[in-house]
Amino acid sequence: MRDRRAVLELTPEGLFCPAGGFHVDPWRPVPRAVVTHGHSDHARFGHGHYHGAAIGEGILRRRLGADLPFTGHGYGAPFALGDAKVSLHPAGHVLGSAQVRIEVEGEVWVVAGDYKREADPSCAPFELVPCDGFVTEATFGLPIYRWDPGARVIDDLVAWWEANAQSGRTSLVFCYALGKAQRLLAELGQRNGRAVFLHGALVSMVEAYREAGVALTPTAAVSDQPKSERFRGELVLAPPSAMATTWMRRFTAPATAFVSGWMRVRGQRRRRGYDRGFVLSDHVDWPDLIRTVDETGARRVICAHGQTDTVARYLREAKGLDAVAIQSLRDGAGDDG
Amino acid sequence: MKAFAALYAALDATTKTNAKIDAMVAYFAAAAPADAAWALFFLTGQRIKRLVGSSTLRAWALEATDLPPWLMDESYAAVGDSAETVALLLDAVPTTLASLELGLAAWLETRILPLRDLTEPERQAAVLGWWRGLDREQRFVLNKLLTGALRVGVSRGLVVRAIARLADLDPAVVGHRLMGPWRPTPAAWQQLLEGDDGAADASRPYPFFLASPLEAAPASLGPRDRWLAEWKWDGVRGQLVKRQGAVHLWSRGEELVTERFPEIERAGLALPDGTVLDGEILAWNDAGVMPFAALQTRIGRLKLSAKSLREAPVRFLAYDLLEEAGQDVRGVAQGERRRRLEALVATAPPALGVSPLVEAADWPALAALRLQARHHGVEGLMLKRRDAAYRAGRRRGDWWKWKLDPLSVDAVLIYAQAGSGRRANLFTDYTFALWDDGRLVPFAKAYSGLDDKEIAELDRWIRRHVVERFGPVRQVAPVQVFELAFEGIQVSARHKSGIAVRFPRIARWRRDKPASEADSLASIKRLLSARA
Numbered sequence: 001m002r003d004r005r006a007v008l009e010l011t012p013e014g015l016f017c018p019a020g021g022f023h024v025d026p027w028r029p030v031p032r033a034v035v036t037h038g039h040s041d042h043a044r045f046g047h048g049h050y051h052g053a054a055i056g057e058g059i060l061r062r063r064l065g066a067d068l069p070f071t072g073h074g075y076g077a078p079f080a081l082g083d084a085k086v087s088l089h090p091a092g093h094v095l096g097s098a099q100v101r102i103e104v105e106g107e108v109w110v111v112a113g114d115y116k117r118e119a120d121p122s123c124a125p126f127e128l129v130p131c132d133g134f135v136t137e138a139t140f141g142l143p144i145y146r147w148d149p150g151a152r153v154i155d156d157l158v159a160w161w162e163a164n165a166q167s168g169r170t171s172l173v174f175c176y177a178l179g180k181a182q183r184l185l186a187e188l189g190q191r192n193g194r195a196v197f198l199h200g201a202l203v204s205m206v207e208a209y210r211e212a213g214v215a216l217t218p219t220a221a222v223s224d225q226p227k228s229e230r231f232r233g234e235l236v237l238a239p240p241s242a243m244a245t246t247w248m249r250r251f252t253a254p255a256t257a258f259v260s261g262w263m264r265v266r267g268q269r270r271r272r273g274y275d276r277g278f279v280l281s282d283h284v285d286w287p288d289l290i291r292t293v294d295e296t297g298a299r300r301v302i303c304a305h306g307q308t309d310t311v312a313r314y315l316r317e318a319k320g321l322d323a324v325a326i327q328s329l330r331d332g333a334g335d336d337g
Numbered sequence: 338m339k340a341f342a343a344l345y346a347a348l349d350a351t352t353k354t355n356a357k358i359d360a361m362v363a364y365f366a367a368a369a370p371a372d373a374a375w376a377l378f379f380l381t382g383q384r385i386k387r388l389v390g391s392s393t394l395r396a397w398a399l400e401a402t403d404l405p406p407w408l409m410d411e412s413y414a415a416v417g418d419s420a421e422t423v424a425l426l427l428d429a430v431p432t433t434l435a436s437l438e439l440g441l442a443a444w445l446e447t448r449i450l451p452l453r454d455l456t457e458p459e460r461q462a463a464v465l466g467w468w469r470g471l472d473r474e475q476r477f478v479l480n481k482l483l484t485g486a487l488r489v490g491v492s493r494g495l496v497v498r499a500i501a502r503l504a505d506l507d508p509a510v511v512g513h514r515l516m517g518p519w520r521p522t523p524a525a526w527q528q529l530l531e532g533d534d535g536a537a538d539a540s541r542p543y544p545f546f547l548a549s550p551l552e553a554a555p556a557s558l559g560p561r562d563r564w565l566a567e568w569k570w571d572g573v574r575g576q577l578v579k580r581q582g583a584v585h586l587w588s589r590g591e592e593l594v595t596e597r598f599p600e601i602e603r604a605g606l607a608l609p610d611g612t613v614l615d616g617e618i619l620a621w622n623d624a625g626v627m628p629f630a631a632l633q634t635r636i637g638r639l640k641l642s643a644k645s646l647r648e649a650p651v652r653f654l655a656y657d658l659l660e661e662a663g664q665d666v667r668g669v670a671q672g673e674r675r676r677r678l679e680a681l682v683a684t685a686p687p688a689l690g691v692s693p694l695v696e697a698a699d700w701p702a703l704a705a706l707r708l709q710a711r712h713h714g715v716e717g718l719m720l721k722r723r724d725a726a727y728r729a730g731r732r733r734g735d736w737w738k739w740k741l742d743p744l745s746v747d748a749v750l751i752y753a754q755a756g757s758g759r760r761a762n763l764f765t766d767y768t769f770a771l772w773d774d775g776r777l778v779p780f781a782k783a784y785s786g787l788d789d790k791e792i793a794e795l796d797r798w799i800r801r802h803v804v805e806r807f808g809p810v811r812q813v814a815p816v817q818v819f820e821l822a823f824e825g826i827q828v829s830a831r832h833k834s835g836i837a838v839r840f841p842r843i844a845r846w847r848r849d850k851p852a853s854e855a856d857s858l859a860s861i862k863r864l865l866s867a868r869a
Binding site for chain 2: 142143144146264265266267268269270271273275276277287307310313314317318
């Protein structure tokens with residue numbers, strides 16, 4: 001079919017660019033890795049050297065170690081790796097998330113990592129990068145996943161918080177520690193600007209965002225408050241792992257909520273036992289996923305995570321694209337939503 | 338409709354009983370009587386007949402959304418519920434929310450129920466139009482109504498408490514007024530709140546008193562002679578009402594089942610007017626009580642054939658007297674009610690009997706009799722405090738069921754299928770097999786018994802060990818062994834294994850056992866002969 005080697009190959013370690021001699025988000029240790037963002041299923045331990053977006057450096061160093069062998073790059077600034085011309089472009093997923101543009105002999109591939117199209121005050125907005133081949137996520141790759149406008153979800157959340165506050169209850173909001181938590185803090189900063197209390201597991205990533213210059217609503221750690229503090233009427237953010245643990249004894253009859261794209265489906269809401277589910281995701285929903293593939297102009301698409309088979313089939317049958325699904329080892333490792 | 342959909346969402350969103358009661362009180366306080374009556378109809382678990390099948394609903398949604406059919410199937414598989422899948426997918430179709438807000442009663446009486454009289458294309462056009470005028474929450478409730486599958490996550494007890502609070506009534510009064518089928522009319526709602534005017538429904542039963550499982554040693558109940566002991570029958574709990582010359586037989590599900598059991602109806606006519614008995618409907622031939630499966634042949638059928646009447650004759654064994662000579666005697670002591678019951682039923686035809694007392698001088702003697710329960714075709718013993726009143730619902734302390742320990746067997750997981758609703762997306766419906774001559778033969782399905790953590794763990798394991806796919810069913814490597822508990826065992830021609838078990842459920846995940854050490858079909862068939 002093609003004389004030369006493909007720009008990207010799937011190896012046991014993950015996606016590999018032979019011309020550049022580097023992997024993108026590899027799941028096993030490799031000499032040289034370009035990482036799209038700091039979530040643990042993308043940025044793993046043990047690589048020889050890391051490349052990533054400069055603005056995400058604080059997050060990576062907190063997660064993987066202060067002495068991480070890391071080279072940061074500004075968005076849009078090209079650099080050479082081997083014979084490949086590489087540049088990073090905002091993916092709009094979390095702070096420091098990047099699409100990796102790889103150009104080899106005039107052929108352009110973009111590995112988007114995780115991304116979303118919706119506005120998020122805690123990170124740079126997604127930039128559309130035209131390409132020949134596009135590697136997309138498919139976390140929410142079914143047409144049932146369609147997000148209501150984020151602003152409306154935040155309105156609902158603030159209204160829920162206020163209703164709880166009126167009856168003196170604590171609003172306990174569970175969300176992922178990197179990304180969703182800071183997006184909420186940035187959104188709330190633009191709303192009522194009231195202080196929010198944090199579970200200890202969130203403190204470090206919130207600091208990383210502040211150091212990178214992201215404006216967040218004021219925060220304080222739950223653990224720093226006196227034992228007598230009852231958090232009545234307050235909003236507390238915590239990671240999902242804190243749900244139904246002894247930590248929750250700190251609060252009397254709290255109202256609980258989970259903020260995630262998964263909350264779109266009733267079974268998921270009920271199974272997890274939260275009082276409320278707010279549907280807010282840092283991933284593209286179905287219409288934005290299909291639209292993004294369209295807009296890149298790519299003729300070849302690799303679906304790399306989530307509902308890969310479904311999205312690839314749809315792109316083949318409905319859009320006539322050369323689309324394939326790859327099963328990455330990170331599937332099943334706990335989907336962030 | 339908007340208010341009812343919001344109530345549904347509020348009840349669905351919380352597991353806290355007080356929040357549920359608050360939501361119901363708020364809804365009922367604001368609702369028009371006609372809407373409140375319909376809401377109560379659904380809250381108490383009644384349903385309207387299905388007007389649109391769920392696959393039809395999905396087909397209509399395909400037309401509205403222009404998706405390829407396979408994508409609808411995948412979406413449905415991920416959600417596990419047609420009404421919800423369709424409600425979610427229709428977000429892609431712009432709505433025209435300008436349509437006039439109609440109340441729940443108007444929706445049902447002027448729109449949904451009249452669908453019965455329309456042709457299929459007319460129904461489709463109507464439903465597609467309604468979808469465009471409703472938000473997602475209401476679309477979901479509408480779809481549930483259309484498919485006859487609207488179930489609300491509240492117990493009857495909570496509904497009773499909400500109405501009692503709303504109307505400032507004793508919950509026991511509300512509970513009694515709510516017995517029997519609820520007719521969703523404004524008049525019925527008014528009567529519920531304000532009480533009926535003496536012309537009480539002659540068929541109305543009393544709320545059933547339910548026993549709790551005895552977990553402690555029986556000696557903890559005090560002296561043996563303070564308690565009556567009866568067999569715990571494996572039939573259908575029923576209430577026999579004889580008033581104004583007519584007999585009404587109610588099942589515990591508050592369904593009127595008189596017509597299915599003409600023998601009992603005839604026998605009941607011999608009772609004096611103003612009599613209400615609590616007891617058990619049992620299949621009973623010359624040899625005595627028959628297995629539950631025999632009774633099932635009488636329940637499942639709409640029309641009774643001469644054959645089923647002959648092969649599975651039924652009998653009502655009474656064990657309590659709730660109304661005597663038109664007087665509510667539920668407050669009379671258990672022992673005295675029993676004495677009056679025996680006197681009343683002594684002269685009744687054979688199809689009406691009294692469940693005999695199990696006599697034993699002390700607890701150890703009673704425990705020894707209990708061990709013979711399986712030979713008597715019963716599930717164990719009932720213990721009833723001699724001085725107890727007949728209460729409503731499940732209240733601990735006066736009535737205990739002291740059941741036999743279940744039978745159990747170690748079986749191998751061979752098939753798994755995703756559940757629906759709360760368990761959509763998770764493999765939670767399991768098929769288990771036993772060894773038969775070196776092969777694994779499917780013998781029971783079980784849906785419950787694991788906790789959420791185990792379910793999640795097993796789900797992950799299943800996904801990694803699929804051997805073959807048959808539609809939604811996954812055949813998995815025969816590795817995992819589970820102890821299954823069940824209540825009874827029957828010969829069955831319909832099952833591949835030749836046996837059918839009653840109430841199978843997972844008792845324990847036997848991680849310690851390799852599949853090769855699971856039980857054989859032969860070993861379980863030995864239990865069959867023990868029963869006879």
